[in-house]
Amino acid sequence: xxxxxxxxxxxxxxxxxxxxxxxxxxxxxxxxxxxxxxxxxxxxxxxxxxxxxxxxxxxxxxxxxxxxxxxxxxxxxxxxxxxxxxxxxxxxxxxxxxxxxxxxxxxxxxxxxxxxxxxxxxxxxxxxxxxxxxxxxxxxxxxxxxxxxxxxxxxxxxxxxxxxxxxxxxxxxxxxxxxxxxxxxxxxxxx
Amino acid sequence: xxxxxxxxxxxxxxxxxxxxxxxxxxxxxxxxxxxxxxxxxxxxxxxxxxxxxxxxxxxxxxxxxxxxxxxxxxxxxxxxxxxxxxxxxxxxxxxxxxxxxxxxxxxxxxxxxxxxxxxxxxxxxxxxxxxxxxxxxxxxxxxxxxxxxxxxxxxxxxxxxxxxxxxxxxxxxxxxxxxxxxxxxxxxxxxxxxxxxxxxxxxxxxxxxxxxxxxxxxxxxxxxxxxxxxxxxxxxxxxxxxxxxxxxxxxxxxxxxxxxxxxxxxxxxxxxxxx
Numbered sequence: 001x002x003x004x005x006x007x008x009x010x011x012x013x014x015x016x017x018x019x020x021x022x023x024x025x026x027x028x029x030x031x032x033x034x035x036x037x038x039x040x041x042x043x044x045x046x047x048x049x050x051x052x053x054x055x056x057x058x059x060x061x062x063x064x065x066x067x068x069x070x071x072x073x074x075x076x077x078x079x080x081x082x083x084x085x086x087x088x089x090x091x092x093x094x095x096x097x098x099x100x101x102x103x104x105x106x107x108x109x110x111x112x113x114x115x116x117x118x119x120x121x122x123x124x125x126x127x128x129x130x131x132x133x134x135x136x137x138x139x140x141x142x143x144x145x146x147x148x149x150x151x152x153x154x155x156x157x158x159x160x161x162x163x164x165x166x167x168x169x170x171x172x173x174x175x176x177x178x179x180x181x182x183x184x185x186x187x188x189x190x191x
Numbered sequence: 192x193x194x195x196x197x198x199x200x201x202x203x204x205x206x207x208x209x210x211x212x213x214x215x216x217x218x219x220x221x222x223x224x225x226x227x228x229x230x231x232x233x234x235x236x237x238x239x240x241x242x243x244x245x246x247x248x249x250x251x252x253x254x255x256x257x258x259x260x261x262x263x264x265x266x267x268x269x270x271x272x273x274x275x276x277x278x279x280x281x282x283x284x285x286x287x288x289x290x291x292x293x294x295x296x297x298x299x300x301x302x303x304x305x306x307x308x309x310x311x312x313x314x315x316x317x318x319x320x321x322x323x324x325x326x327x328x329x330x331x332x333x334x335x336x337x338x339x340x341x342x343x344x345x346x347x348x349x350x351x352x353x354x355x356x357x358x359x360x361x362x363x364x365x366x367x368x369x370x371x372x373x374x375x376x377x378x379x380x381x382x383x384x385x386x387x388x389x390x391x392x393x394x395x396x397x398x399x400x401x402x403x404x405x406x407x408x409x410x411x412x413x414x415x416x417x418x419x420x421x422x423x424x425x426x427x428x429x430x431x432x433x434x435x436x437x438x439x440x441x442x443x444x445x446x447x448x449x450x451x452x453x454x455x456x457x458x459x460x461x462x463x464x465x466x
Contacts, residue, residue, distance in 0.1 A: 088229065089228065089229050090228065092227055092228040092229065093226075093227060093228040093231065094227070095227040095228070096225055096226055096227040099464060099465065099466065100466055102225075102227065103376075103378070103464075103466070106227065107225070107227070107350075107352050107353040107354075108352070108353040
């Protein structure tokens, strides 16, 4: 929600006050977005909330999310957010700071990873739709891991358990201490 | 000044030639061991010092080092500079995989006393000596003549992307380490397994000492000392992440004449990462 507003305003491209009609259009669009979000809560998704930090020099953290088996072996990469805009892929220089993910997956991957790589996110809630991510994963007990590492900051990992296939609604949450506010996993039984 | 230099050179010669000179320890330390991206630079310190990793004695000549890329190509060291107590240089990693930086030397060495009781060492000053040179240079009837085959190896490994093992191969010369656990895949709380070979044979009884960085801030030593089993294997495990210095020493009587003993040392710096 909070992300939607600046997006529409910046689309306008100018700093002037939106006209009345535009305003109503905006409200309409926002409510549609709202409905969209409400529906998507019913779907499979991973919600990652990054804390707002009162620090002198803030850099958005690098974040990785992945599914691993009980022994820690990576099964599916879900997301990796890093600085994708730098020249000559220089943003990849700090991927190793996602220490756990780097060992479990990143160091063997060829960047960028299709459907996984993305730009860093600002503080607040981000939602990753888990469409068909786990459809080929054998039945068993797993963990969804989320790791965040911030330049001039710290590093934190969180994990929540997940049994596949999903037979009843899952909503599990883990609270972080410093680099991650929380992660929440919503899963519905496959239709 | 001249005297200091001479002592320095002698110390280096001894440190390089005799693994059993306990006072000075040689180390080749990368700034980091596992990096990401399309390419990356790693900077190295190399020194003969009392401290781990505190340069306080003598700069190891970096030109003695070789670098091998993951695919086995020689790589140049760059920005080399010999400072007072250490040499520094950079290596640019452009290939994905593990690079090896190393020096390996072998020599015949001899110690003896002359008629005046003065000690002599041959071939001296970090040089290597052959059997032919030995018969020319060393008086065969000298007092307390002690002749040894020595081999010294100094190594470290660094990785861009995922670790590879292609350049961790045995040459069959001197004391060597087969990394059962890749040195760039060492983590706290997990076993780190190494196997030692002497001239290609499993080096049973190899004495190993491991010292963690930050030595100067510790009141009591936390060194790990282990002896390799009948297959030359050791298994280490650490709770603390950091840069570790490992020195292995091997000695036996299976030397070729004119040597009576063979002595070898192997030094590795590796990083243990936290998970």
